[in-house]
Amino acid sequence: MDIKQYLDSTYLKTAVQAGLSKSENTVVARGFIQEAIEERFKLIMIRPNMVSLAKKMIVEAKSNLQIGTVIDFPEGKSSIDQKLIEAAQAIENGADDLDFVCNYEAFKNNEIELVKEEILQGTQLGLANNKVVKWIIEVAALTDKDIIQLSSLIKNVVVSNFQQELFPKVFVKSSTGFYKTENNLPNGATIPAIKMMLENASPLSVKAAGGVRTYDEAVQMIQLGVKRIGTSGAKTIANGQNSNNEY
Template sequence: MQVHSFTLEDVRNAMDYTLLKPIASKEDITKFCHETIQYDFKTIFVNPYYVEHAYALVKDHGIKVGVPIGFSLGGATTSTKVQETKEAIKNGAVEIDMLINLGALKSKEFSVVQQDISEVVKASNGLLTKVIIETALLSQEEKITACQLIVEAGADFVKTATGFNGGGATLEDVQLLRETVGPSIGVKAAGGIRTFENAVKMLQAGANRLGTSGAVEIITGNLSTSSY
């Protein structure tokens, strides 16, 4: 089987550059936004509190602001996630990455899980929605079930992980998610992607998007011990 090769531009365009550390200051966010402009990244993700600030800094540069919803545990009520989504959109967010209700999934309350997703999709009002499933915390069967619920709920992407709850993107999980959702739904690999080579492998395994706090290092090839 021929393996598709990906250029530096392909990787740059697929990356969602993230700064989601709970102790990130406004100064950190400002520096992060300036880096995004400097390296021509297309999408950034910041916590809800910083959406308005980040949007003000990047809106004139064709850069999209995304926001995590129900981050980083997923246990918020659906109404809370919906309100968080609406407020983030009001503040400038145009991509929504919500965390699945892991407790409900583990409890086999599948209708609850699906409804939770579909209400956030509805609140997103046509904006791109991705659903984080935390693959490291799920069995193979649960990963497949989660993907099926995401498709049924009308979301646009399934995403591997937050990077905050142990484990991250693996090639095996990306391949499984792609096989489960088919070609019509996006797959976002996130968690632990720190090198250009690893980023390319994720894309070759079936990912459309890459979530990473190490986007600058990936593009420049300069690995750093610091992490956003």
């Protein structure tokens, strides 16, 4: 199976997280973008401050590579207005996909109306600009019941407020890959979590992010019904090898 069109090649470390200077981190990001162009992956997923660079490189290479970026990453606690401002800037800079971090802590605190409103407004902004919108629910921070209910909530907001032909442009996404778990528990996509998401987010698509480190794991996710996979080891996985990358 050629899995490259399922892969969102991902580099989301800040310079501080990578232990690099800003210019060194830009060089690393540039390398990921160039690799994604050459390998013909579906998309390069990068921080908002790298979107303009990616756009320039893609145009110069006459590539079809798409650009994804993260909004309110990694905690998702910002106000709706702050999320929308960041998303609007990313759109202006050339992003194709907007991966919002859902305010999962507000959801856990039963602030359901706040979460519904950010899903509605963020999705509205993305779809109005012909973008793909993904909502990261951070499965490692949630109970099974939370995963089911939050996936259902996102589905219900989208199905109730948007036309059916737009549903394929909205995803529920498992993880940031940056959540700190205790006792080395998985902080990304797991088979049980993905199954719950697929069952409760349908007809929306699901993106598995974090924790997919081998070709066989990627194929298994695709066979379950996942439409996109986020990984910082995209080339390694596509070549049938095991990735040691963290997310």
